[in-house]
Amino acid sequence: MPAEKPETRPYHHxxxxxxxxxxxxxxxxxxxxxxxxxxxxxRDLGVSHAAPGRHFKDKQALLNALxxxxxxxxxxxxxAADEPGLPLQERLTVLARTYLGFAIDNAELLxxxxxxxxxxxxxxxxxAAIDRTVGALERAVAAAQQRGEIVDGDPEQLTLVVGTSLxxxxxxxxxxxxxxxxxxxxVSGLVHHLMYGLKPR
Amino acid sequence: MPAEKPETRPYHHxxxxxxxxxxxxxxxxxxxxxxxxxxxxxRDLGVSHAAPGRHFKDKQALLNALxxxxxxxxxxxxxAADEPGLPLQERLTVLARTYLGFAIDNAELLxxxxxxxxxxxxxxxxxAAIDRTVGALERAVAAAQQRGEIVDGDPEQLTLVVGTSLxxxxxxxxxxxxxxxxxxxxVSGLVHHLMYGLKPR
DNA sequence: GCATGAATGTAGACGCCGCCAACAATGCTG
DNA sequence: CAGCATTGTTGGCGGCGTCTACATTCATGC
Numbered sequence: 210m211p212a213e214k215p216e217t218r219p220y221h222h223x224x225x226x227x228x229x230x231x232x233x234x235x236x237x238x239x240x241x242x243x244x245x246x247x248x249x250x251x252r253d254l255g256v257s258h259a260a261p262g263r264h265f266k267d268k269q270a271l272l273n274a275l276x277x278x279x280x281x282x283x284x285x286x287x288x289a290a291d292e293p294g295l296p297l298q299e300r301l302t303v304l305a306r307t308y309l310g311f312a313i314d315n316a317e318l319l320x321x322x323x324x325x326x327x328x329x330x331x332x333x334x335x336x337a338a339i340d341r342t343v344g345a346l347e348r349a350v351a352a353a354q355q356r357g358e359i360v361d362g363d364p365e366q367l368t369l370v371v372g373t374s375l376x377x378x379x380x381x382x383x384x385x386x387x388x389x390x391x392x393x394x395x396v397s398g399l400v401h402h403l404m405y406g407l408k409p410r
Numbered sequence: 411m412p413a414e415k416p417e418t419r420p421y422h423h424x425x426x427x428x429x430x431x432x433x434x435x436x437x438x439x440x441x442x443x444x445x446x447x448x449x450x451x452x453r454d455l456g457v458s459h460a461a462p463g464r465h466f467k468d469k470q471a472l473l474n475a476l477x478x479x480x481x482x483x484x485x486x487x488x489x490a491a492d493e494p495g496l497p498l499q500e501r502l503t504v505l506a507r508t509y510l511g512f513a514i515d516n517a518e519l520l521x522x523x524x525x526x527x528x529x530x531x532x533x534x535x536x537x538a539a540i541d542r543t544v545g546a547l548e549r550a551v552a553a554a555q556q557r558g559e560i561v562d563g564d565p566e567q568l569t570l571v572v573g574t575s576l577x578x579x580x581x582x583x584x585x586x587x588x589x590x591x592x593x594x595x596x597v598s599g600l601v602h603h604l605m606y607g608l609k610p611r
Numbered sequence: 612g613c614a615t616g617a618a619t620g621t622a623g624a625c626g627c628c629g630c631c632a633a634c635a636a637t638g639c640t641g
Numbered sequence: 642c643a644g645c646a647t648t649g650t651t652g653g654c655g656g657c658g659t660c661t662a663c664a665t666t667c668a669t670g671c
Contacts, residue, residue, distance in 0.1 A: 259650070262630070325521070359610065366596070376578035404608050406607025407605050460621070460623095469658065
């Protein structure tokens, strides 16, 4: 046994799975999803080209796991930003800005999260993750409704109205239809119109 | 020179570019964007694996062209469905249903259209195509505003509110968050809330 | 009509990729 | 410490996108 540096990479990496996810997220951010290959991740981490296969049965499995990480992050961000005490209009504005900010900062990751690729069983986990994400919106709407701040009606339906608008704005912002500033600036107007509608009062 | 059938595929295909786009669209619909390869398209059309390279400098160029085809189709569908005589609420409902229907029928194509991949120069053509698509919405909003049917204010801002909502709904429907029926059923409620807002009147 | 250059299609090669199977090193548990 | 599951390695397979060199056809001007 030659006296090599004691910390020459041991045969086992220790936590290759997490390292792969982290490296993948970084690559995604830096170079886009197109140039995300398992072999390159393996090279970056100094393991063999087949090592990732021990932790993800195929590439899609890694992408699924990555998407779940994304949902976790997003739900955290929304829950941290939410201020239950605010009236709905302000509360929605905060949530919208948070969502929009996350979307812009994690465009490629978001694309993965909303990709329609993970069908068989991962779809369930995704659905659960989405529910958690939408939870902040649902709570905000329900609270406002209880306070009599907004109209009666199926709260799910109301959440849908708000949710589609925010999601649509984020989606357009991410695909480059707006600059970050324009999108952010549009938020307050958007929320205002959601509250008061297009019909004159 | 053996007497083969006179119509054995001639050396030149005739309209390989169009054929490639058509085949690609079919493959996209049938088997998804994942399994869309230039080589397979070439095989399907009975040409050599390098022939597509004569018409599209690389795979992304074909995808860009495909996206433009998609925008054309969508704009056509919206323009055909639009009924300028209707009051805004009904008019929006019709447009929303049309957009939603197109989105569901052409999910993979839409994904391409909204992909954030075509940056350098194709982005301009895309932007123009999007403008045409949004045109129907803009006209509907402007007309309603002129009739005094809806509130004053920057028409672009109002169009944005409507556009984000519809786009968000379509986006969620396409990614499988709703069934087709649920999404379609949600349209009228969505448009209603857009018109009258969440605040009680 | 026919030469000649531009379009278009073909054949082959290169390097990358995802995935698989066989084998090696390590960790864990009785 | 034996034995087994886990994790990593090596090598190979076929498919892919792209490039280059070459072949065929088309079209244009004379």
